[in-house]
Amino acid sequence: MKSPARPRSIAARLSWMNALVSGIALLLAYVSFLAYNVVTSRQAAIDDLNGEAQIVGANSVSSILYNDSAAARTTLSALSNSSDVTAAAIYTQSGKPFAQYSASGSPPLQPQAMPAGANRARWENGIDVLVASRIVFQGKPIGVVYIKARLKGLRQAAARYAFITWIILFVCLMVAVLVGTLFRRILSEPIVSLARTARLVSRYRDYSLRFEPPESYDELTSLTEAFNEMLAEIQRQNAALEQARNELELRVEERTAQLRAANRELEAFSYTVAHDLRGPLEIISNISYLLQEHDVKTSAEDGDPMLGRLGASVAEMSNIIDDLLNLSRATSAGLHLKQLDLSAMASAILEDLAAMHPERDVKLVVQLGCHANADKGLMQVALQNLLRNSWKFTGHKESPRIEFGCTREGSQTVYYVRDNGAGFDPSMAERLFKPFQRLHTDSEFSGTGIGLATVQRIVARHAGTIWAEGEVEKGATFYFTLGSPGL
Numbered sequence: 001m002k003s004p005a006r007p008r009s010i011a012a013r014l015s016w017m018n019a020l021v022s023g024i025a026l027l028l029a030y031v032s033f034l035a036y037n038v039v040t041s042r043q044a045a046i047d048d049l050n051g052e053a054q055i056v057g058a059n060s061v062s063s064i065l066y067n068d069s070a071a072a073r074t075t076l077s078a079l080s081n082s083s084d085v086t087a088a089a090i091y092t093q094s095g096k097p098f099a100q101y102s103a104s105g106s107p108p109l110q111p112q113a114m115p116a117g118a119n120r121a122r123w124e125n126g127i128d129v130l131v132a133s134r135i136v137f138q139g140k141p142i143g144v145v146y147i148k149a150r151l152k153g154l155r156q157a158a159a160r161y162a163f164i165t166w167i168i169l170f171v172c173l174m175v176a177v178l179v180g181t182l183f184r185r186i187l188s189e190p191i192v193s194l195a196r197t198a199r200l201v202s203r204y205r206d207y208s209l210r211f212e213p214p215e216s217y218d219e220l221t222s223l224t225e226a227f228n229e230m231l232a233e234i235q236r237q238n239a240a241l242e243q244a245r246n247e248l249e250l251r252v253e254e255r256t257a258q259l260r261a262a263n264r265e266l267e268a269f270s271y272t273v274a275h276d277l278r279g280p281l282e283i284i285s286n287i288s289y290l291l292q293e294h295d296v297k298t299s300a301e302d303g304d305p306m307l308g309r310l311g312a313s314v315a316e317m318s319n320i321i322d323d324l325l326n327l328s329r330a331t332s333a334g335l336h337l338k339q340l341d342l343s344a345m346a347s348a349i350l351e352d353l354a355a356m357h358p359e360r361d362v363k364l365v366v367q368l369g370c371h372a373n374a375d376k377g378l379m380q381v382a383l384q385n386l387l388r389n390s391w392k393f394t395g396h397k398e399s400p401r402i403e404f405g406c407t408r409e410g411s412q413t414v415y416y417v418r419d420n421g422a423g424f425d426p427s428m429a430e431r432l433f434k435p436f437q438r439l440h441t442d443s444e445f446s447g448t449g450i451g452l453a454t455v456q457r458i459v460a461r462h463a464g465t466i467w468a469e470g471e472v473e474k475g476a477t478f479y480f481t482l483g484s485p486g487l
Contacts, residue, residue, distance in 0.1 A: 022176035026169050033165060038158050045084065045151050046129055050120060052079065053133035057145045060090055061137050064098060072099035084149040090135075091144045098143060109148050127151045199229055335375045335461060342379065342415065343370045346404040349384055353391045362394065367405030370415060372482050374462055382458040385451035386417040386478055393421035393476070412481055420475035424468075432468055455480075 056075055063072040072090050076099055079085045087109035088101040102108055114121050114132055123130045128150055135143040343366055350364045372379070387402065394400035403418040424432070433456040455478075459466045463483030470476030 023173050026172055034162055037161050049131045049147050053131050053145045053147050057133050057135040064143050069099050076101035086150050087148045089146045093141050109146055111146050337373050340372050340374055342372055343368050345383055349387050362400040365403040370406040374482055378458045382455045385455050390419035394419050414479055414481055416477055416479045418477040423470040423472050423474050423476045
């Protein structure tokens with residue numbers, strides 16, 4: 001005999017299960033969202049207090065250094081705009097009170113001892129929160145800022161949020177029960193035909209089959225068999241997919257090993273060629289020098305001008321070899337990333353250029369604080385090429401100026417090298433970063449045409465981009481970014 005209080009039909013049980021599951025899910029969501037709102041609101045309020053403490057500390061450095069407690073009190077009085085702040089104080093590093101602030105009707109603040117080595121601390125007691133932040137000047141602590149607040153607004157906000165979400169929970173639960181009641185017959189009667197269709201699709205892979213529910217069917221057995229077949233098929237497909245993935249990984253490893261071997265061979269070839277060329281060049285250079293010295297000693301003239309041209313050609317060939325080595329290293333050398341001070345590197349390069357050419361009076365401007373996570377050797381080569389270019393192309397200017405700096409554009413740092421030198425035709429900018437493509441003749445400015453191509457490859461190795469802006473006789477600016485290269 002069936003119990004009237006316990007439904008036996010699938011439709012009725014689905015309806016009850018739908019209401020129960022929906023209620024539990026909505027209740028858990030309600031509790032989770034409420035807890036999340038309370039925690040995040042409290043944390044946000046504490047973070048705001050920490051931010052205010054740091055701002056007050058930063059604005060009070062000069063007040064502490066010059067013992068101007070009135071200015072410090074003025075800084076603290078700005079906290080009156082916050083309805084939660086009840087008191088605030090600034091204490092010197094020795095623990096003496098320097099300035100105090102108390103909201104109307106609030107007792108003075110009682111400071112707490114800061115943990116050793118900590119720059120920030122907080123103490124919580126219910127809705128009362130006390131935060132502390134050290135005041136640091138040139139790396140040394142000179143005082144502590146305390147701010148006390150009563151987060152009474154959080155309790156009211158939590159109550160409003162709980163009331164609103166409870167109404168939403170109740171409405172959603174009623175809608176779920178209503179929908180479950182209206183569609184329980186639709187959800188229960190098609191189970192038999194759905195199981196049959198699922199089995200046929202799994203067996204024949206015929207996705208054109210459509211759902212046609214019969215009048216009666218052993219739904220539980222059919223549904224179990226159909227799902228087992230579907231699971232078996234999925235298992236077979238997963239096994240095949242796993243095998244294919246393993247084979248693909250092996251092929252990728254093989255290709256990677258081949259690529260690394262090719263890079264090593266290319267690098268070895270570049271160094272071998274360069275070193276083999278240096279030997280004959282040094283011999284030619286030495287012979288040219290000896291012949292030129294002999295001509296000078298044996299004649300009143302300065303020697304054969306052809307020997308001078310030969311020596312200059314040898315020096316130019318040596319520079320080309322150096323540039324080719326740098327270009328090869330920029331393409332194939334491994335990256336060793338670390339935090340670099342590009343401002344210091346640029347200053348050192350410009351100082352060396354100034355020492356090598358004391359006859360030139362160039363105004364050098366280097367912005368401090370330009371840092372990057374990059375390979376030191378490659379960035380040294382890149383900055384040398386950019387700054388030497390600027391030094392070279394400002395050679396004919398009466399008041400030459402070279403500048404290095406950086407700026408923020410959104411979440412990205414853009415570095416730049418700017419000069420007021422010869423500049424270039426903007427329509428020819430696409431040739432700047434191609435090897436051996438020069439926009440000036442040797443009679444105007446010497447060079448190999450490889451330097452900027454090397455810079456472009458170094459920047460690309462660091463997942464960055466480089467571009468240039470300029471006009472003829474109005475200078476040029478080279479911009480570049482550095483991303484997060486994969487090693």
